[in-house]
Every structure is written in C-alpha cells, then in structure tokens.
Amino acid sequence: MFKIQTFNQISDKGLVRFPKQEYQVSSDVEKADAILVRSAKMSRDNINSNLKAVARAGAGTNNIPVEDYTREGIVVFNTPGANANAVKELVLCSLLLSSRGILLGINWVNSQSPDLESGELSKLVEAEKKNFKGMELKGKTLGVVGLGAIGAQVADAAIQLGMKVLGYDPAISVDAAWRLANQIEKQENLTSLISRSDFVTLHLPVLETTRNLIDRKVINYFKSGAVLVNFSRDAIVDEVALVDALNIGRLGCYVSDFPTPGLLGNKKVILMPHIGASTDEAEENCAIMAVDQLRDFLENGNIRNSVNFPSLSLEKSGGHRIAIINENVPRMLGQILSILADKDINVIDMLNKSRNDIAYNLIDIESAPSEDTLEEIRAIEHVIKVWLV
Numbered sequence: 001m002f003k004i005q006t007f008n009q010i011s012d013k014g015l016v017r018f019p020k021q022e023y024q025v026s027s028d029v030e031k032a033d034a035i036l037v038r039s040a041k042m043s044r045d046n047i048n049s050n051l052k053a054v055a056r057a058g059a060g061t062n063n064i065p066v067e068d069y070t071r072e073g074i075v076v077f078n079t080p081g082a083n084a085n086a087v088k089e090l091v092l093c094s095l096l097l098s099s100r101g102i103l104l105g106i107n108w109v110n111s112q113s114p115d116l117e118s119g120e121l122s123k124l125v126e127a128e129k130k131n132f133k134g135m136e137l138k139g140k141t142l143g144v145v146g147l148g149a150i151g152a153q154v155a156d157a158a159i160q161l162g163m164k165v166l167g168y169d170p171a172i173s174v175d176a177a178w179r180l181a182n183q184i185e186k187q188e189n190l191t192s193l194i195s196r197s198d199f200v201t202l203h204l205p206v207l208e209t210t211r212n213l214i215d216r217k218v219i220n221y222f223k224s225g226a227v228l229v230n231f232s233r234d235a236i237v238d239e240v241a242l243v244d245a246l247n248i249g250r251l252g253c254y255v256s257d258f259p260t261p262g263l264l265g266n267k268k269v270i271l272m273p274h275i276g277a278s279t280d281e282a283e284e285n286c287a288i289m290a291v292d293q294l295r296d297f298l299e300n301g302n303i304r305n306s307v308n309f310p311s312l313s314l315e316k317s318g319g320h321r322i323a324i325i326n327e328n329v330p331r332m333l334g335q336i337l338s339i340l341a342d343k344d345i346n347v348i349d350m351l352n353k354s355r356n357d358i359a360y361n362l363i364d365i366e367s368a369p370s371e372d373t374l375e376e377i378r379a380i381e382h383v384i385k386v387w388l389v
Ligand code: MLT
Pocket: 038, 039, 057, 058, 059, 060, 061, 083, 274, 275, 276, 277, 278
C-alpha cells in the first residue's frame, strides 16, 4: 500500500486516479511515500525515512526547499503547462486592466449615488468618461520573458490580438522552442527586449539566476510609461527599484499576482491574490498531472517533469526492478553491478541517468534480491536511496 500525504486541497479529479486498493491518501498519513502539495510552505521537517517524492500541483516550486530534498534523494515533480491556459487568460486580463480605465471606471461608477435619476446618471457618465480613456493593445509591443508553456501561450494570444511580440529565454528547452510561433521575434538579451516593449510579462521560475532579474539597472531600460506584468513570483523583481520607477513614471503600471505590503495602496499597481492558476480547469489539470506522474514513479520508477532529477523511463521487462539514487560520482554503477553479480543475479535491462550532482538508476533483474543484497547496495559510499519498485 502506498501512502500519499496531501498538504493542500487537491482536486478530486486527480485524487480519484489513485486506486483505493493500492493507495492510502490523506492529509494525516504517517511516513508517507509521497507528498502532494499546492502552495503550503514545505521544510526539511516534512521529510521522513520513507519519503521518495513530492509533487507540486503547479509550475513554481519555490515553496519546496528543493536542494535539501535533492540531497536526501527525494524527487520533486511539478506540472508544467497544466495551468498555462488559466495564467494566460489572466495575463490578457492584466494587459487590458493596465491599458484601459477599467478599474478606475468601475470604482467611479460604483461610487455614484443609487438615488440619481437615470437621466442624471447617463449625463454624468458621458461627462466623466474622458477620465477613464485608455489605449488599444493592437499594434503595441509585448515582450515575453520566459518562453515555457505559459510564456508561449501568452505570446500566441497576444499575436491574435494584433500585438507585436518579442521573446527572450536564455534557458529555453528544445521542445519549447519547437512550440513557438514564428511571429515571435527572438531577442538576444533581456535589455533589448525591455527597451523595445510597451508591455513586458514575466514567465520564469525563481532560481538563483532569476532572483531580482528585474533590478534597478534593467528597469532603466523600460520605455517611459511601460507596463510590467508579473505572474512568475515577486522575488524576480527588485521592489525598491520598482517603486522608484513607478514614482518617476519610468514605469506606468505594475500588475502582479503576488501582493507585498510595500505595494499595497500604490495607485500605479494592480495586485491580485495569487489567482493565476485558480480555475477549476487548472486545478483539475494540475492534480491529474501530478497524480499520474507520482503513480508512474511509485509503480514503475519512471520520472517525468522533475525539477531536480533527470527524466527517465524504462519499459518494465519482467522480473524485479531496483531503483537506486546516488551521488553523481565515478565507479558507482560498477560497484552496484558487482554486488548483483556476486549474488548470481542476472540483469535484464537497466538505465542510468544523471542531473547535476545526482544520479538515478533503474535496474531490472531476473530474480528477487534479498533484503541483505539491498542493504549491501545501500552501504556503498555515495548511495543515497535504494528500493524495490
Ligand atoms: C504555479 O506555480 O503554477 C501557481 O503558483 C500554482 C498555484 O496557484 O498553486
């Protein structure tokens, strides 16, 4: 029986995919094999000796201390693309909110007295509407920073709206590059994108290389009055430099899904309560993807969409499968295989892949290994985790 601990409300559409006979799923299971989480802040304290994986139902993994988990041999999954449409729609909404007098206009209308005669109200509306004039998106330039699943969808939608789209992503994957519309003008660097854009939208994970990416120096490249939209994370923008830029009009508006005390009440800032992925559809898609990935890992040892382990998939070839996680150093495979050879255990198939400091092996063998054999492999220096899949 696999034990799955849930840390947030996860859509039932995903949870029902765990077969009841094989999985115990609850928020209070002890010694979970895997954790399913949305936005709860995780720490080292959530690790137990059984824990093999954490799946985040969402794209960002900044609520999980990924490096600590990697050291403990715990695979961290995310669900790239599963909520991309929801985020894309809210980015489009943000472009509209920042370019038209929608929010101010709605607030003004709601502040009028309900006792007004309808003729009086119409007269007032016609007299005041000049205060809520905006501009059209068609013909304007949108710079998309980060061209993964969300960035690519935002770019496509902006092209449909008649915008000119510039893109920048130094870490783009081959798959993501294939998906890009050819109307997107690729930029060699961030500052050339920013200096040519009327609107800039951020779609990047928080990494050491992206933290404070939009700093004071970069902000100086914005066109006067440009709009910055942030559905990535607040840590990507230097807030002090941002507020200064808004104050002097270098930036005309900042739209963000990540409210911070320093931005509350700023008239040039539109803040939303982290609702980019808060739609029924996105929550369902993320839960389904997270559950399917966890099941494939727990039942077969395969890894898809991990942020800290290599992708790896090996067709089961019958017999028994051992999963081994070790530090990515020389002579590991030789030592493991020689233990199996000493026990006369025949290897049918195997796959070994590494990512940065970590290596992951699936080894299919003909006969069942004893607990002593597994212990012997565990005892090899630099081996982190060994289990029978
Ligand atoms: C994401 O990183 O995809 C979002 O933060 C998801 C969420 O709102 O949970």
